[in-house]
Amino acid sequence: MDRLVRIVVLTGAGISAESGVPTFRDAEGLWHGHRVEDVATPEAYDRQPGLVHRFYDERRAALSSVEPNDAHRALARLEDAVGDELLVVTQNIDDLHERGGSRRVLHMHGRLRSALCRGCRRRFEWTGTLGDRPPCPRCGRRELRPDVVWFGELPYEMDRIHDALARVELFVSVGTSGAVHPAAGFVLYAAAHGARTVELNLVPSAGSHLFDEARHGPASRLVPAWVDELLGRVGPS
Numbered sequence: 001m002d003r004l005v006r007i008v009v010l011t012g013a014g015i016s017a018e019s020g021v022p023t024f025r026d027a028e029g030l031w032h033g034h035r036v037e038d039v040a041t042p043e044a045y046d047r048q049p050g051l052v053h054r055f056y057d058e059r060r061a062a063l064s065s066v067e068p069n070d071a072h073r074a075l076a077r078l079e080d081a082v083g084d085e086l087l088v089v090t091q092n093i094d095d096l097h098e099r100g101g102s103r104r105v106l107h108m109h110g111r112l113r114s115a116l117c118r119g120c121r122r123r124f125e126w127t128g129t130l131g132d133r134p135p136c137p138r139c140g141r142r143e144l145r146p147d148v149v150w151f152g153e154l155p156y157e158m159d160r161i162h163d164a165l166a167r168v169e170l171f172v173s174v175g176t177s178g179a180v181h182p183a184a185g186f187v188l189y190a191a192a193h194g195a196r197t198v199e200l201n202l203v204p205s206a207g208s209h210l211f212d213e214a215r216h217g218p219a220s221r222l223v224p225a226w227v228d229e230l231l232g233r234v235g236p237s
């Protein structure tokens with residue numbers, strides 16, 4: 001299905017920062033005094049399901065008060081121009097890429113607006129809360145969890161992602177610290193298969209030195225400028 005992909009764009013929390021979605025490493029990656037790595041794990045969920053549900057219920061509710069920014073919209077404009085040659089792989093669990101107009105988005109760490117039933121393994125679009133343990137629409141069990149990939153869990157769509165990275169001509173990383181694997185290793189995998197690699201980030205990330213080119217500044221400025229350059233247009237369309 002991704003035979004035509006020539007460009008893979010990997011995005012992280014930094015692309016949604018200017019929309020008002022806090023990144024993981026802002027405030028030292030803390031949420032109500034909890035380290036994210038300590039809340040976003042299956043063990044934390046087994047130990048304190050209420051706390052973990054609150055962490056995701058709050059973030060799911062906050063989605064209705066944020067909007068996509070010019071970086072999300074620029075990637076949608078690129079997709080309009082090149083279609084199936086572009087694949088956006090996001091580490092983000094927000095829905096700003098889709099609301100910004102992107103249609104082909106792989107959420108390798110899952111989505112806030114999806115619930116997964118631990119009983120029947122079915123997924124459901126979900127905009128409400130899960131902390132009140134609602135019944136699964138299909139099997140009735142009260143086993144719905146956030147459909148996100150926690151630390152220690154296998155990210156989604158890894159075969160499809162590696163298959164695309166092995167063929168792309170251009171790998172661009174936007175707004176990620178390069179702190180979390182396996183996403184942090186995609187640049188090396190793409191480069192090993194001949195891709196040109198570019199980092200667009202506010203400041204040099206932990207993996208900046210691994211890229212052929214690195215541009216630093218806010219995504220809402222860098223990404224539209226890069227898309228205009230790529231499409232051979234200069235200045236606002």
Ligand code: BV8
Pocket residue numbers: 011012013014015017018023024025026037040091092093109148149150151152153154155174175176177178179180181182183200201202203204205217218219220
């Ligand atoms: C797995 C979903 C194996 C939940 C998330 C190898 C080495 C070391 C460790 C590991 C390794 N392999 C595996 C690990 C363990 C672990 C890991 O990497 N730990 C880290 C902490 C050391 N990885 C895992 O557990 C992964 N699973 O490997 O499974 C396996 C194999 C077989 C079978 C079973 C299992 C799963 C990791 C996924 C965890 N889930 N999210 C949720 O959202 O709550 S991770 C979460 O943090 C994000 O999704 C993201 O991926 C990650 C990092 O966040 P970023 O997006 O990068 O955001 P951050 O705040 O860090 O950085 C923001 C950047 O934006 C900054 O650089 C900043 O400068 C920039 N920025 C800010 N503002 C702007 C901007 N840029 C531009 N413009 C702006 N305005």
